[in-house]
Amino acid sequence: MPGYTYDHIHLRSADNEATAEYYRTMFGAEISEGVQADGQRRFDLDINGLRILISRVAKGEDVLPGPSEFHLGLDHFGLRVDDLDKAAAELKRLGAEFTLEPRTIRPGVKIAFVRAPEGVRIELVERS
Numbered sequence: 001m002p003g004y005t006y007d008h009i010h011l012r013s014a015d016n017e018a019t020a021e022y023y024r025t026m027f028g029a030e031i032s033e034g035v036q037a038d039g040q041r042r043f044d045l046d047i048n049g050l051r052i053l054i055s056r057v058a059k060g061e062d063v064l065p066g067p068s069e070f071h072l073g074l075d076h077f078g079l080r081v082d083d084l085d086k087a088a089a090e091l092k093r094l095g096a097e098f099t100l101e102p103r104t105i106r107p108g109v110k111i112a113f114v115r116a117p118e119g120v121r122i123e124l125v126e127r128s
Contacts, residue, residue: 008051009077011120016043016056019117023052026096026114027079047079076113076121084110084126091124 013019020043023029029045029052036042036055045052081087084102091114092098099121100113110126 008053010053010055011118012057013054013118014057015117016041016054019043019054020045022117023047023054025094026091026116050077050079076123078123078125080125080127082126084112084124087124088112 011019020029020031023045024031027047029047032044032046034042034044034053040055040058042056043054045054088098088102097115098112099115100111102110102112102124104110108128112124114122114124116122
């Protein structure tokens with residue numbers, strides 16, 4: 001069997017530049033501009049090795065709303081933090097919307113959820 005490794009997450013946005021800025025503000029993402037195969041401008045993010053590509057939805061393209069809280073398919077992506085309470089306080093100061101406040105789900109694991117642009121859910125995880 002071929003060897004598979006993680007490469008990237010690809011998000012679509014009505015305003016990919018504003019969405020990229022959200023990730024820079026909230027999570028310290030480094031942003032570079034890229035070009036998609038179709039020639040459209042894309043923003044490429046790096047959050048400590050997590051690669052996220054953000055492309056803009058083309059004008060006139062049929063767009064469905066983001067998934068509801070419970071759905072099939074990709075649910076969220078997770079970012080690990082050393083101190084979740086400290087990270088949550090900083091994110092709140094920056095204006096992040098929490099859909100689940102920090103809580104311990106089992107010994108040694110604390111989580112929280114943030115709602116990002118376009119309905120993307122991000123889990124913050126502290127493991128000790």
